[in-house]
Amino acid sequence: xxDPRPSLSAALVAELHEQALxxxxxxxxxxxxxxxxxxxxERKRDGSLVTSADLDVERTLRQLIAAxxxxxxxxxxxxxxxxxxxxxxxxxxxxxxTEDFAHRVPTFGSILALHYRDAxxxxxxxxxxLGLRCHAAFRRGAYQNYFARHGGTARWHSDRVALTDLAPGxxxxxxxxxxxxxxxxxxYRDEGSYFDAVTRAYPNHxxxxxxxxxxxxxxxxxxxxxxxxxxxxDLAACRITTEEAGGAYRVVREFTVDGVSIQSVVLGKPAVVxxxxxxxxxx
Amino acid sequence: xxDPRPSLSAALVAELHEQALxxxxxxxxxxxxxxxxxxxxERKRDGSLVTSADLDVERTLRQLIAAxxxxxxxxxxxxxxxxxxxxxxxxxxxxxxTEDFAHRVPTFGSILALHYRDAxxxxxxxxxxLGLRCHAAFRRGAYQNYFARHGGTARWHSDRVALTDLAPGxxxxxxxxxxxxxxxxxxYRDEGSYFDAVTRAYPNHxxxxxxxxxxxxxxxxxxxxxxxxxxxxDLAACRITTEEAGGAYRVVREFTVDGVSIQSVVLGKPAVVxxxxxxxxxx
Numbered sequence: 001x002x003d004p005r006p007s008l009s010a011a012l013v014a015e016l017h018e019q020a021l022x023x024x025x026x027x028x029x030x031x032x033x034x035x036x037x038x039x040x041x042e043r044k045r046d047g048s049l050v051t052s053a054d055l056d057v058e059r060t061l062r063q064l065i066a067a068x069x070x071x072x073x074x075x076x077x078x079x080x081x082x083x084x085x086x087x088x089x090x091x092x093x094x095x096x097x098t099e100d101f102a103h104r105v106p107t108f109g110s111i112l113a114l115h116y117r118d119a120x121x122x123x124x125x126x127x128x129x130l131g132l133r134c135h136a137a138f139r140r141g142a143y144q145n146y147f148a149r150h151g152g153t154a155r156w157h158s159d160r161v162a163l164t165d166l167a168p169g170x171x172x173x174x175x176x177x178x179x180x181x182x183x184x185x186x187x188y189r190d191e192g193s194y195f196d197a198v199t200r201a202y203p204n205h206x207x208x209x210x211x212x213x214x215x216x217x218x219x220x221x222x223x224x225x226x227x228x229x230x231x232x233x234d235l236a237a238c239r240i241t242t243e244e245a246g247g248a249y250r251v252v253r254e255f256t257v258d259g260v261s262i263q264s265v266v267l268g269k270p271a272v273v274x275x276x277x278x279x280x281x282x283x
Numbered sequence: 284x285x286d287p288r289p290s291l292s293a294a295l296v297a298e299l300h301e302q303a304l305x306x307x308x309x310x311x312x313x314x315x316x317x318x319x320x321x322x323x324x325e326r327k328r329d330g331s332l333v334t335s336a337d338l339d340v341e342r343t344l345r346q347l348i349a350a351x352x353x354x355x356x357x358x359x360x361x362x363x364x365x366x367x368x369x370x371x372x373x374x375x376x377x378x379x380x381t382e383d384f385a386h387r388v389p390t391f392g393s394i395l396a397l398h399y400r401d402a403x404x405x406x407x408x409x410x411x412x413l414g415l416r417c418h419a420a421f422r423r424g425a426y427q428n429y430f431a432r433h434g435g436t437a438r439w440h441s442d443r444v445a446l447t448d449l450a451p452g453x454x455x456x457x458x459x460x461x462x463x464x465x466x467x468x469x470x471y472r473d474e475g476s477y478f479d480a481v482t483r484a485y486p487n488h489x490x491x492x493x494x495x496x497x498x499x500x501x502x503x504x505x506x507x508x509x510x511x512x513x514x515x516x517d518l519a520a521c522r523i524t525t526e527e528a529g530g531a532y533r534v535v536r537e538f539t540v541d542g543v544s545i546q547s548v549v550l551g552k553p554a555v556v557x558x559x560x561x562x563x564x565x566x
Contacts, residue, residue, distance in 0.1 A: 036432050103459065103504045105489075106413060107390070130389060130413075149319050173466065176386065183456065183486030196479065203466030206388075207490035221386045 004117040005138045013121060016114055017137035020122045023064050024133065027057045027094065027110045031101075031128040041102045049098045054078055057094035057110065065090050072114075077233050089115045091236035097209030106130050109211030113236035123237030125215045134161075134215040136244035144219045161219050163246040168271045175272055177202040178213040178225040187229040188257050191264070197283040198226050198276070214238035217268045218245045224268025226276060228253070231260060238267055248273040252280050287400040288421045296404060299397055300420035303405045306347050307416065310340045310377065310393045314384075314411040324385045332381045337361055340377035340393065348373050355397075360516050372398045374519035380492035389413050392494030396519035406520030408498045417444075417498040419527035427502045444502050446529040451554045458555055460485040461496040461508040470512040471540050474547070480566035481509050481559070497521035500551045501528045507551025509559060511536070514543060521550055531556040535563050 005013075034053035041051050058078045065074055066082075069090075073083035076092045090112070095101050097108035106129035114122040124135040131147030145158045166175065177198070185195040199205060206222070210230060216222040218241040227235070239249040250273055253264035266276045288296075317336035324334050341361045348357055349365075352373075356366035359375045373395070378384050380391035389412035397405040407418040414430030428441045449458065460481070468478040482488060489505070493513060499505040501524040510518070522532040533556055536547035549559045 032432075099459070099487075100489075104502075105499065105504045149315075176382070181486060181488050182482045183488075186486060192483070195482070199465045199478070199482070200475070203464060203469060204382075205464050205466075205490060206383075207488060216388065219387075221388045 003119055005119050005121060008116060008121065008138070010139070013138050013140060017122050017135075017140055019068060020112060020114055020124055020137075021135060023061055024110065024112050024124045024126050024135070026060055026064060027112065028126055028128045028133075030056050030060060031095065031110065035101075035104075035129055049102050050078065051095065051098060051102055053101070054094045054098055058092065061090070061092055061094070061112065075232060077231070087117050088121075091115060091233050093211070093233040093236070096211035096234060100209060107208050107212040109209075109215065111211050111214075111233060111237050113240070115236065120236065120240035123240040125211050125218070125237050125241060127212065127215065132215065134218045134241050136218070136241040138240065138244070140244070142218050142241050142245035144215075161245050163218075163220055163269055165246075165269045166223060166271050168274075170271065172202045172275070173204060175202055175204065176221075176223045177205040177272075178208055178216055178222045179205055180210070180213075180226070180228045181207050184230075185228045188262050189255070191228060191253065194226075194228065194253075194264075194280060194283050197279060201279055202276075210234045210238070214241060214267070217247060218242055220245075222268070224266065224272040224276060226264075226266050226280075228264040229262050230264065231262065235263060235265060238265075242267045250277055252277060286402055288402050288404060291399060291404065291421070293422070296421050296423060300405050300418075300423055302351060303395060303397055303407055303420075304418060306344055307393065307395050307407045307409050307418070309343055309347060310395065311409055311411045311416075313339050313343060314378065314393065318384075318387075318412055322385075332385050333361065334378065334381060334385055336384070337377045337381055341375065344373070344375055344377070344395065358515060358519075360514070370400050374398060374516050376494070376516040376519070379494035379517060383492060390491050390495040392492075392498065394494050394497075394516060394520050396523070398519065403519065403523035406523040408494050408501070408520050408524060410495065410498065415498065417501045417524050419501070419524040421523065421527070423527070425501050425524050425528035427498075444528050446501075446503055446552055448529075448552045449506060449554050451557075453554065455485045455558070456487060458485055458487065459504075459506045460488040460555075461491055461499055461505045462488055463493070463496075463509070463511045464490050467513075468511045471545050472538070474511060474536065477509075477511065477536075477547075477563060477566050480562060484562055485559075493517045493521070497524060497550070500530060501525055503528075505551065507549065507555040507559060509547075509549050509563075511547040512545050513547065514545065518546060518548060521548075525550045533560055535560060 072088040073086035093111040101108040110126040112124040133145040136142035182195045213225040248270040322334045355371040356369035376394040384391040393409040395407040416428040419425035465478045496508040531553040532550045
């Protein structure tokens, strides 16, 4: 399928990119306030957690998107999709890693992306409790923003990020890999053998939820991630953040559960992604 | 062996506790400055990384300890031990998770502990880049300090922490487990089968380095941790932080490599620790 994105003007992509960051700022403010003042936690029918902050963020983003781009569709984790036929679709997971958020583990994050005819144009991975954001837009590059001291004052910084590939054939033990918990690999069908193969071949791994793993990949904090059994919103931002940073993104498994597409992906430095795809093909 | 710690006066323990926090403040300042201004990275003979910050922190802590407690011994990761015969031993790992630190992943931490006749009296787990510290002292409780906004101003807060045990027989899939990377389980001898058993039985896991896992356990961010193939300094603070928070700490494997004791431990909420110990006994 031809990539539809080159038909978008650079000015339009720039405007959409800037607007997505403004939307993400609104989400961050809600999460920061909840992190500071508290929030309610409930268990959903699928057994996962949802907090008042998840719902507040998704409601607010939907209102902002509807006000700015009434012709665009929205697909989010907590509410039904709108305008599913539109060319532009905003896809969002208000808090990825809600269980971590609820237990005050700061590596949760917000995922916000804009897709055009199924291709990602803008992606934002935001980590309010870490003072960290990774974002990218088509042909505009990938960036990390972080809140830090430099020279005595604490403020937000912005760096463009560009990955340096590893040498082909680098020993897997030297690779810094992120992956999903084994529970993800068996969530919809038992693909635990892939977890076993990945953790044996790449012994130097960490396990985080998707959003923080995606940020680490795009910013070079990890060399690659193997992320299993994800919904569309989990993966909505990470292809554009990875590719604009110079990395590779591959869908390695795909199936449908109750009409919902579930994908498993490998993303990161191209030589590592290539080796991981070979490993998973053989497993 | 009788616990030697009740022979120490409460006033002495209080003084040692407060002094350890002052020492940890000095370590934190060095790490914050390195995080802000940069540091050099080298690879040690064992293949692991060491930065100028690791060396600066350990040198500074050794100087402070020698100035305040010249009769105490010091055991640290980067330099030879001193006064190994002393009753009081300061044990430290200046940066646990140096690889994460070097890649700007903020979940690294400093470990500082004081042992009396091999029993931990004070433990400090410090995470400068997260604005988080967990500490405890014998019969004085466990605490978390964190830098956060509350009511408009950002400042350090201190909460006493007390774990609420899970019900015995809780489904392992409901347990939030932290463990080591598979690379740790095979670091000195191949005990990878324990990794496989733990990750299969407890599918909802995260993988961090020791220090952050220990902090999550003591503060309730995780229910338990299985931490494999650690040196004395890796584990120096986590028994006292866990036990003073109301948790359990068990050494499950122990052997010696080149005269150095290597231990594998389980720590966390007592019901979960008991179940994990059964699992590991059977594996």
